[in-house]
Amino acid sequence: MNPADYPYKLPFxxxxxxxxxxxxxxxxxxxxxxxxxxxxxxxxxxxxxxxxNPQNQKQVRIVGYADMNGRxxxxxxxxxxxxxxxxxxxxxxxxxxxxxxxVIALLPDNKKTILAHFVITGSxxxxxxxxxxxxxxxxxxxxxxxxxxxxxxxxxxxEPISVAQEASSTPPAAxxxxxxxxxxxxxxxxxxxFEGVRGYVESLRQxxxxxxxxxxxxxxxxxxxxxxxxxxASEIDFIGTTKDGKPAMLEGGIIRTSRHADxxxxxxxxxxxxxxxxxxxxxxxxxxxxxxREQMWGIEGALNRILILKDYSATEEFKTAYGxxxxxxVGQCSQMDKWLIDRIALNAADPTKxxxxxxxxxxxxxxxxxxxxxxxxxxxxxDFRTTKDGSSIVVNAQSPSIGSLPKxxxxxxxxxxxxTSFEEQVAAEARYAAHLAIVHxxxxxxxxxxxxxxxxxxxxxxxxxxxTSVVFxxxxxxxxxxxxxxxxxxxxxxxxxxxxxxxxFDSEDRLAKVEPYATFADARFANDYDAPAEDLSTELPARxxxxxxxxxxxxxxxxxKLQRADVAEELLRLxxxxxxxxxxxxxxxxxxxxxxxxRSLCSQVAEQIxxxxxxxxxxxxxxxxxxxxxxxxxxxxRARAMARAGDxxxxxxxxxxxxxxxSLDAYKDTDTECxxxxxxxxDRCLYELRCAxxxxxxxxxxxxxxxxxxHDNLAHMLMxxxxxxxxxxVHALITIDEAPSxxxxxxxxxxxxxxxxxxxxxxxxxxKALSMTCSLEDYQLCLYWLAFAFLQTEHYEEAAACYRKAxxxxxxxxxxxxxxxGDLVEKVKGIRRRSFEENDELLxxxxxxxxxxxxNIDFLFDCAxxxxxxxxxxxxxxxxxxxxxxxxxxxxxxxxRSFCIQP
Numbered sequence: 001m002n003p004a005d006y007p008y009k010l011p012f013x014x015x016x017x018x019x020x021x022x023x024x025x026x027x028x029x030x031x032x033x034x035x036x037x038x039x040x041x042x043x044x045x046x047x048x049x050x051x052x053n054p055q056n057q058k059q060v061r062i063v064g065y066a067d068m069n070g071r072x073x074x075x076x077x078x079x080x081x082x083x084x085x086x087x088x089x090x091x092x093x094x095x096x097x098x099x100x101x102x103v104i105a106l107l108p109d110n111k112k113t114i115l116a117h118f119v120i121t122g123s124x125x126x127x128x129x130x131x132x133x134x135x136x137x138x139x140x141x142x143x144x145x146x147x148x149x150x151x152x153x154x155x156x157x158x159e160p161i162s163v164a165q166e167a168s169s170t171p172p173a174a175x176x177x178x179x180x181x182x183x184x185x186x187x188x189x190x191x192x193x194f195e196g197v198r199g200y201v202e203s204l205r206q207x208x209x210x211x212x213x214x215x216x217x218x219x220x221x222x223x224x225x226x227x228x229x230x231x232x233a234s235e236i237d238f239i240g241t242t243k244d245g246k247p248a249m250l251e252g253g254i255i256r257t258s259r260h261a262d263x264x265x266x267x268x269x270x271x272x273x274x275x276x277x278x279x280x281x282x283x284x285x286x287x288x289x290x291x292x293r294e295q296m297w298g299i300e301g302a303l304n305r306i307l308i309l310k311d312y313s314a315t316e317e318f319k320t321a322y323g324x325x326x327x328x329x330v331g332q333c334s335q336m337d338k339w340l341i342d343r344i345a346l347n348a349a350d351p352t353k354x355x356x357x358x359x360x361x362x363x364x365x366x367x368x369x370x371x372x373x374x375x376x377x378x379x380x381x382x383d384f385r386t387t388k389d390g391s392s393i394v395v396n397a398q399s400p401s402i403g404s405l406p407k408x409x410x411x412x413x414x415x416x417x418x419x420t421s422f423e424e425q426v427a428a429e430a431r432y433a434a435h436l437a438i439v440h441x442x443x444x445x446x447x448x449x450x451x452x453x454x455x456x457x458x459x460x461x462x463x464x465x466x467x468t469s470v471v472f473x474x475x476x477x478x479x480x481x482x483x484x485x486x487x488x489x490x491x492x493x494x495x496x497x498x499x500x501x502x503x504x505f506d507s508e509d510r511l512a513k514v515e516p517y518a519t520f521a522d523a524r525f526a527n528d529y530d531a532p533a534e535d536l537s538t539e540l541p542a543r544x545x546x547x548x549x550x551x552x553x554x555x556x557x558x559x560x561k562l563q564r565a566d567v568a569e570e571l572l573r574l575x576x577x578x579x580x581x582x583x584x585x586x587x588x589x590x591x592x593x594x595x596x597x598x599r600s601l602c603s604q605v606a607e608q609i610x611x612x613x614x615x616x617x618x619x620x621x622x623x624x625x626x627x628x629x630x631x632x633x634x635x636x637x638r639a640r641a642m643a644r645a646g647d648x649x650x651x652x653x654x655x656x657x658x659x660x661x662x663s664l665d666a667y668k669d670t671d672t673e674c675x676x677x678x679x680x681x682x683d684r685c686l687y688e689l690r691c692a693x694x695x696x697x698x699x700x701x702x703x704x705x706x707x708x709x710x711h712d713n714l715a716h717m718l719m720x721x722x723x724x725x726x727x728x729x730v731h732a733l734i735t736i737d738e739a740p741s742x743x744x745x746x747x748x749x750x751x752x753x754x755x756x757x758x759x760x761x762x763x764x765x766x767x768k769a770l771s772m773t774c775s776l777e778d779y780q781l782c783l784y785w786l787a788f789a790f791l792q793t794e795h796y797e798e799a800a801a802c803y804r805k806a807x808x809x810x811x812x813x814x815x816x817x818x819x820x821x822g823d824l825v826e827k828v829k830g831i832r833r834r835s836f837e838e839n840d841e842l843l844x845x846x847x848x849x850x851x852x853x854x855x856n857i858d859f860l861f862d863c864a865x866x867x868x869x870x871x872x873x874x875x876x877x878x879x880x881x882x883x884x885x886x887x888x889x890x891x892x893x894x895x896x897r898s899f900c901i902q903p
Contacts, residue, residue: 006059008050008077013037013819016052016060021135022154028054029061031154042067042082043236046146048075049153057826064088064153068198070145072153089115089152091145103128103152105161113161115152118143125203130155145202179215179326181310188303193254193266194234197303201231215326220333220410221306223417227407228302229295238270238295243288246272248279250292254303260372260890264303265379266296282381283398285462293462294403297378301404304377305337312340334410334417341406342431344376345438345489349446352478356449359869361876363390363448364898368891370443378404380436384898385525388871392453394518394525395440399433399468401461402426402510426509433458433468433511434492434503441472442481455518460511467511471500471518527873527899536562544866547859548688553872556685558678560702561627564598568626571605576616583609597666601626630664632657636706643713651721654714657707667703674698677708677739681878682774685863686856687741690772694740708738715748719755728752743769743778750785763789771852774860776885779853780811786848787820796828801842805850808836809886857886873899 005027010016014037022031033047041047042065049064049072065075065083070091073083086106093101103116116130125142128134134141134155143151155161183203188196204214204222214222225231238250252268270279270289278286281296312318313325322328328336349370357366364386371382382397402425408417409424420428437456444454451474458468476498484495496503502514518525536554539545550556567589574582586602586609593599605622608614614622628634635657642650661667667675674695678684687700711731718728729752735745746769753762763786770782787802803821807814825831834842843850860879867876877899884896 003053003056003059006051006053006056006061008060008062010034010058010060011038013815014039016050016057017047019049019150019154021137022151023135023158025051030054031158032060033066033150034060034062040078040080042080043234045082047150048078049150063157066146066149066153068146070149072149088156089149091118091149101126103130103148105152105156107161115155115161116148118148132159144199179218181217181313181325184221184306184310188254188264189256193299194230196254197225197230198232201225216328216330216333217309217325219330220337223330223408224302224305224337224406228298230299230302238292240270240289240292242270242272242276242278242286244278246274246276246278248272248286248289250296257372257890260369261375263307263375263377264300266300268296281379283383287462290462291403294401297400297404297461301378301400305341305406308340308375308377309333309337312336331410331412337406338409341377341428342435343488344374344432345435345442345492346485347375348439348442349373351442351445351474351481354446354449357447358450359865360386360388360390360871361865361868361895363450365891365895367393367443367447367451368894368898370447371440371894372891374439374443376436376439378432380439382440382894383520384894385520385527386451386898387524390448390450392455392524393444393451394455394457394520394522395444396457396459396520397436397440398459398461399436400429402429404461405429405432423509430505430509430511431492434496435489437468437470438489438492438495441470441477444472445474445477455516457516457519465513466516467503467513468496469502469514469516470496473499527877536566541866541870544863544870547863547866548685550688555699556681556875558681558684558702560675560704562702564595564601564626567593567598567602568623571602571626572619572622575609575614575618575622579609579615597629601629630660630666632661632704632710633706636710639710640713643717651714651717654710654717657710658714661707667707669698672698673701675701675703675738677703677705677742679705679739679742679744681875682860682882683739683741683772685860685879686772686774689856689859690852691740703738705739708735708742708744711735711738712744712748715752719748719752741772743772743782746772747778747782747785750789754785754789757792759789759792763793767847767849771849772856773853774856774882774886776809776811776888779886780806780809780813780817783809783848784813784817787817790846791824795846796824796831797842798846798848800824800831801834801839801846802848804834804836804839805843808839810888853886857883861887868899 006029015035016032017035019031019033024030029051031049031051034050035047039048046066046068048062049066050060050062053059053061062076062078063074064072065079066072066089067082071087072089073085073087075083088106090104090106091101092104100120101118102114103118104112105115106112114131116128116134118126118128120126125144126148127140128143128148129140130138130152132138134151184200187200187203190196191199201222204218222231229237235250240248242248248270250268251271252266255265255267257263257265266281268281269277270286270292271277277284279289279293281293285293310325313322313328322332355366357363364384367384371380374380378400380397380399382395384393384395386393405425405428406420408419410416411418437458440456441454444451444456453474454472454477456468456470456472457466459465460467480495480498489495493503500517502517504512504514506512520526536552536557538553540548540550540552540556545551548556554562570585571582574585583606586606589602590599590606593602604625605614635653639650639653639657642653669675676687676694678687687695712735715728715731715735718731721728729749732745732749732752735748739745746765750762750765750769753759753765766782766786766789769778770786773779773782783802783806787799787806790796790799790802800821803817803824806817807821840850861883864876864879864883867873867879877896880896880899884893
């Protein structure tokens with residue numbers, strides 16, 4: 001076989017899908033279609049039609065191209081422009097026979113013949129009846145248009161066809177399939193946003209031109225999708241220009257929020273070529289992409305409006321009043337859609353029946369869960385903060401603007417859809433904003449009995465403009481709620497007037513910008529932006545003392561500078577006004593402090609004050625001495641900068657730091673104390689869970705993290721130097737000794753061993769890293785590396801299990817894991833596909849500590865809640881951030897976010 005017969009190599013992630021039933025090519029090649037990955041397609045392109053080399057799965061011969069318009073062309077290479085020639089295959093509808101059509105083939109002599117007739121069935125597939133059968137079968141086949149186009153092209157290329165077939169039998173009689181209300185859900189989730197919507201719309205259009213009309217619901221759904229511009233759209237229609245003039249493309253997918261409101265959510269961003277995200281549909285907004293934000297919100301709203309109306313039809317209320325969804329007229333659907341949009345406040349929680357969530361964490365999580373559970377057609381991305389005592393809450397929420405709201409309504413008199421007027425759009429925009437404020441007021445008072453005040457700020461979508469701000473109080477709200485709810489909050493602004501409120505209308509009667517009653521930056525809601533360091537002598541709550549084997553905050557301190565912070569602060573204060581008093585204080589510390597380094601520094605300060613070398617102007621000198629007494633931090637920072645710049649002298653600088661540190665008496669382990677480095681509070685907590693053998697009952701003190709990073713950087717740099725692998729592993733092991741509860745050293749050691757083809761030790765170090773893991777990125781990376789190590793030692797089942805687990809948990813390495821898993825399954829035959837439970841059992845049997853990751857997360861969550869509930873937010877929010885990276889849940893993430901430090 002000549003390799004030149006298959007000139008095209010499949011690009012990265014491009015898939016080859018067999019054409020079901022197609023005969024083999026004369027040389028044994030298989031017919032199929034190419035899609036995805038880096039294989040270019042023209043606008044409205046569907047797939048390339050190709051034959052795959054039977055001796056090399058990555059090589060194909062392209063012979064055709066099919067588009068989304070029911071056509072296929074001769075084509076021998078990828079292209080970004082539609083072929084400038086007449087189509088070989090064309091699907092066409094009969095103008096005199098509604099619901100029927102034919103597949104027309106252009107023969108080599110430029111004569112045309114009919115290959116098949118088709119009948120629209122009312123589903124996403126039509127029934128095709130091929131002349132002389134297809135691939136040896138005469139049975140009619142249910143196929144989509146695109147499937148039929150590809151099959152017809154293959155038939156044309158593989159079977160002798162004459163023009164005599166043009167005089168064929170009369171097309172078969174049409175029939176209509178049953179009404180399927182769940183078709184919408186299935187097609188969207190199966191095909192994704194654009195392909196799923198196109199498939200659903202295509203099925204409705206087939207039915208619309210058929211012998212029987214669409215149901216009212218189907219006609220209304222088709223109108224909603226069409227007017228939002230998604231019926232025939234694809235990603236290529238969403239390429240914009242950022243405020244900096246850079247092109248930005250849409251990336252993302254569609255999610256069903258089944259754990260909460262069970263709605264569609266477009267998880268999207270607009271990203272530039274260099275990876276910068278400038279718009280994400282939430283609080284990150286680019287004014288130059290505002291049109292696309294409104295369009296994406298409108299598309300998401302359209303999908304949810306269809307879903308909400310369909311789901312409403314399953315309620316007893318609907319069945320009593322209307323019977324079935326199929327019986328609704330298009331006018332009733334349009335009116336009901338408007339009514340459902342206008343009653344979102346009734347979907348909120350009942351504020352008169354608050355959940356008994358009394359702790360700081362439970363109250364915030366309860367509010368987030370209630371907010372995520374409200375069924376509203378338009379996303380109401382929100383954020384919130386509370387006062388430290390939990391008596392008040394402030395909520396920021398975005399409301400859709402005119403560009404996202406319904407663009408037409410059914411006119412009963414004219415019997416058609418008419419465009420909504422500007423006045424109608426303005427009124428709808430304002431009412432939705434007012435109802436949204438009420439929704440968050442309901443959820444605030446329902447989430448916890450501790451909230452007595454709820455400030456709600458409504459922002460116009462994609463802007464910093466607050467257009468409605470309300471101060472709800474519990475007693476007035478709950479007293480008025482029952483009566484207002486009976487009427488569906490028909491007069492939402494009348495309800496808002498019962499409270500302190502700020503809203504106004506501009507010259508076009510649109511909501512205008514107003515000053516909010518409260519913001520996240522207000523002192524009572526701010527998350528300790530400039531809070532002083534906590535007193536290290538503060539006793540921990542009893543449960544934390546038990547979990548962390550520590551009595552005070554100082555016992556779990558992670559920053560060795562804080563051990564001297566109070567002394568330094570008092571010295572600097574005294575030095576500024578009375579040098580003699582500063583010297584006396586320094587001598588007192590020498591007598592009372594148990595920290596040798598602090599005593600040494602105070603001795604030097606007292607001597608230099610006495611010598612007249614230090615005074616009020618010496619603030620920076622004294623502060624630097626206490627913050628970085630051996631210049632480790634500044635030197636390590638400089639060395640890392642040199643390393644990033646590729647300066648080989650960085651190795652010498654780092655080795656000098658290591659030598660200087662070893663010459664000191666500081667930071668040496670004793671029988672009663674040991675010094676360990678911690679990258680954050682999570683490492684410190686996990687040390688108590690995982691490193692009892694290391695502590696051996698000694699008091700744990702913080703070791704400078706910069707010194708630990710020096711060893712890790714040295715390990716990496718030496719690993720890349722010829723003949724330095726022995727030295728590099730030494731520094732990796734020192735990193736582990738200095739920071740045994742961090743994944744850093746274990747990951748570095750694993751890389752070094754793998755580079756030396758020592759995959760047994762590479763696996764061991766990866767498993768040790770997993771046992772200390774508390775972040776999604778580390779979790780997935782370790783599994784990905786383990787898969788490679790198992791692969792190199794021919795443990796193929798274990799490698800496949802690691803890849804599948806990495807894919808299951810998701811994260812930044814998912815695409816790589818999917819690609820390599822696919823290659824493995826294709827290369828090694830007989831690999832068993834296991835359930836997730838069976839997969840986990842195989843990993844446990846292979847010694848992969850996946851259960852320890854869950855134990856780590858559970859432990860950190862327990863610690864975090866105790867920290868948060870007792871006012872230690874700095875430690876709590878760090879732990880919660882780790883937990884939320886693995887325990888991914890929208891409500892949980894928003895509750896964690898409420899403790900973050902940002903305005």
